[in-house]
Each structure stands twice: as C-alpha cells, then as structure tokens.
Amino acid sequence: MKIVFLVASYMPHQIALINAIIKQYNVEIHSFSISKNFSFIPNNSKGLITYEPSNYNVIQLYRKILEINPKLIVVAGWFIKDFVGVAKKINKTLNIPVVSYSDTQWRNNWKQKLNCLISPWHLKKAFSHIWVAGIYQYEYARKLRFEKNQIIYNSLSCDIKLFQNVSFEQKTSDYPKNFLFIGRFVPVKGLHLLMDAWQQISDKKGWTLTLVGDGPLKTHYQNEESVIVKNFMPQTQLIKEIQQSGCFILPSVFEPWALVIHEAAAAGLPIIATDVCGATPHFVINGFNGYQVKPNVTSIKNALESFIMLDTKQLIRFSQNSLKLAESITPELGAAQLMSILNKA
Known part of the structure; x- marks a missing residue:
C-alpha cells in the first residue's frame, strides 16, 4: 500500500x-x-x-x-x-x-x-x-x-520514546529545584509575564529558573537574578537539561498546540502552562500533574508559589502523573x- x-x-x-x-x-x-x-x-x-x-x-x-x-x-x-x-x-x-x-x-x-x-x-x-x-x-x-x-x-x-530516556529514578533521591522554559524568545511566549511573576516571589526556597532557546528578546533576560539563560539545543542535549529540571513552564499568550508540553509530560516533568495552549487540556490537569494558568502575572505567580511549596513526595507524584498523561497521545x-x-x- x-x-x-x-x-x-x-x-x-x-x-x-x-x-x-x-x-x-x-x-x-x-x-x-x-x-x-x-x-x-x-x-x-x-x-x-x-x-x-x-x-x-x-x-x-x-x-x-x-x-x-x-x-x-x-x-x-x-x-x-x-x-x-x-x-x-x-x-x-x-x-x-x-x-x-x-x-x-x-x-x-x-x-x-x-x-x-x-x-x-x-x-x-x-x-x-x-x-x-x-x-x-x-x-x-x-x-x-x-x-x-x-x-x-x-x-x-512528540517522539514519546525519545523523551522517556530521562531517568526518573535519579530524581527520587535528589529532586531538582529548577523551573524550565523551552521556546523562542518572542513576545507571544509570555516571558515578560513569567519574569514579572518570578520577580514578585521573595522566597524562592532555592528554586531557580532556566530559559532555553533563541530569539530577539533573549538578551533581556540574561542578567536576571536566579535566572539561567541557555542557547537553543538539539533534542539529545535537551534530554540532559530536562534531567536537571523539576517543572516545565510555558507562559505563552497563545499557542495553536505547543508540542513542547507533550515532550515535557513524556519526560516526566510536572507542568505549568497557560490554558490558551492547544495541548494544555490534554497534558495538564490541575492538582494532578501541574496547573493550568491564565496568561497573566497573578495566575502564573500563584502557580509558581504552589510548586515551590510542594515537598519531594508530591513533586514525584506529579511527575509520575505526567508520564501517564503523555501516553494518551x-x-x-x-x-x-x-x-x-x-x-x-
């Protein structure tokens, strides 16, 4: 055929x-x-x-x-x-x-x-x-x-098998306190909302924020406190970055789908994503593996603070639940x- x-x-x-x-x-x-x-x-x-x-x-x-x-x-x-x-x-x-x-x-x-x-x-x-x-x-x-x-x-x-190469066992003993964004540094990605929300959190309890990608707004975020900016990288390298992260965040103002949400779920990351992303209702359930948020500073800040307050056992449960949701597509x-x-x- x-x-x-x-x-x-x-x-x-x-x-x-x-x-x-x-x-x-x-x-x-x-x-x-x-x-x-x-x-x-x-x-x-x-x-x-x-x-x-x-x-x-x-x-x-x-x-x-x-x-x-x-x-x-x-x-x-x-x-x-x-x-x-x-x-x-x-x-x-x-x-x-x-x-x-x-x-x-x-x-x-x-x-x-x-x-x-x-x-x-x-x-x-x-x-x-x-x-x-x-x-x-x-x-x-x-x-x-x-x-x-x-x-x-x-x-x-997404290529489920590729992103399942992230080692889950390693995180159970030493859960990484790092929020991860992957995408273009352009206005529609909502990074300005994320940064405003991040700056308003006075006690981050050791959590950091890593931004991975390229784009015209990249230099705007390179000198922010508790923020690490890295270049776009191929998926094989991205797996290593995900391994060192504890939660994926996508604050986009709009996304037709956002395949990266599925990739994060397949890699076992808890997720914060705006509800305007097409993939969000499929791979993010409030209180199950993360939080659906509105594309505004208050909603994103509340979700970040909720994650910061979770203990390792709860974070691991969210991670396991992301793996379950990833298999739905x-x-x-x-x-x-x-x-x-x-x-x-």
Whole structure:
C-alpha cells in the first residue's frame, strides 16, 4: 500500500509518526515537502521516499501522484495553495481519502468566519477528512462543516520514546529545584509575564529558573537574578537539561498546540502552562500533574508559589502523573487514527 504526504517541512515528531505508520502497517510513504530541510529524516527510514515539490508545478505534482497511485493522501493543512489545488484535483479524480492536518484553534476572527462560510466550495472540495491535534482544533473543524465521522484525532505527537530516556529514578533521591522554559524568545511566549511573576516571589526556597532557546528578546533576560539563560539545543542535549529540571513552564499568550508540553509530560516533568495552549487540556490537569494558568502575572505567580511549596513526595507524584498523561497521545495512536479511515466496516 502507498500513502502520499504533502508536508511543509520535516520535523522530528513528524518522522516519528511516519515511521510508526510504516512499521505498523507495512506501507510505502511518498512524501513531498516545500522545505529543503531534510536533516531530520533518518537514514534508516525504510519505506519513506522523499521528493522536492520545487521540481514539480501543480499539474506535474498531480500527475506524479496519479503515477504513485496511493490509497490515501495527507496534506499539511490548507495554507499552501498549490497543495490545496492538487488536493482538489485528486479528490475529484480518485476515490480515496484526502486528509488535512489541522493544529488551528477556533478564534472567532473574521478570517476564520470567512473560511467557514466558503468551506463547502473550498476546503470540502479539497479534503474528505480533517486530522486534528486536539479538542480546540475539533471545534474549528466542526465549524468548517466537517461531520463528526470526517474528523480524526491525534495528528500531533512528540517522539514519546525519545523523551522517556530521562531517568526518573535519579530524581527520587535528589529532586531538582529548577523551573524550565523551552521556546523562542518572542513576545507571544509570555516571558515578560513569567519574569514579572518570578520577580514578585521573595522566597524562592532555592528554586531557580532556566530559559532555553533563541530569539530577539533573549538578551533581556540574561542578567536576571536566579535566572539561567541557555542557547537553543538539539533534542539529545535537551534530554540532559530536562534531567536537571523539576517543572516545565510555558507562559505563552497563545499557542495553536505547543508540542513542547507533550515532550515535557513524556519526560516526566510536572507542568505549568497557560490554558490558551492547544495541548494544555490534554497534558495538564490541575492538582494532578501541574496547573493550568491564565496568561497573566497573578495566575502564573500563584502557580509558581504552589510548586515551590510542594515537598519531594508530591513533586514525584506529579511527575509520575505526567508520564501517564503523555501516553494518551503517541505516534502509534496517531497512525492508528489515520489508518482507521481505510478500515471502516
């Protein structure tokens, strides 16, 4: 069996999902990417054949897909016009599922309202199904007039096995008192809220804050008390940083999904995350493994102080619960959701 992926770029989590599909279902995946970044494709990705769409115009890409003769096509959303154009042609010509990724939340803005209005003559002409990341994306898919049985789930999963390499046993004897942020140093990440909240805590009881990433605002935080700023690092190094941390925090003003929350949960970190992040309701339960907070200083400060007051036994319990929640979405489950549309009775 052959499947075609039309993707924006290759990321580690995407390769984990593609490999899960190949391994579980013994399929051959033909993947076209508009990016020239092939660095995340491992050499041992058996069953994955890659192409560069820059070598094809819309008609040539359409003909190439007809030549491949797939049983299923997955498209990276509807923001790449050429891919949507090809999807419409395929949907009209071949009697196969054409699936769109979606990590987009419903935000009730004019652009989304227009998309909903024209969907029957646009998106629904291109796609038979939408593959959503989570519940916030499901809401938008329904407003786009996709039926419940045309919506599938778990399109975004971190590489669970990679992040489970963090040693849990080491933390039980000496739990690290360090809050960890991973992300871009840009306004939408809410670092200004986090720093204001952090500075208002007079007694941090030995806890520190580490910020990992790059971006234009990075220098703003390099001289703050009890704050360590580190450069962006590959995932293999990030595992070591997580090993030395006791809680992950993401104070974003908005995130469509935020895969990093799932990565933190898979690594067994308790989590503080704003409730505007798409992944938050899936991987953060108040008082179970962390706290969902509002994107404001008071809410973040209260959560930080609550963590600081927890003893080692409670922190370990939160950590164990994060591991449980992480398993609710995996590359294998995402693969099963996608392939289920070919196996309906």
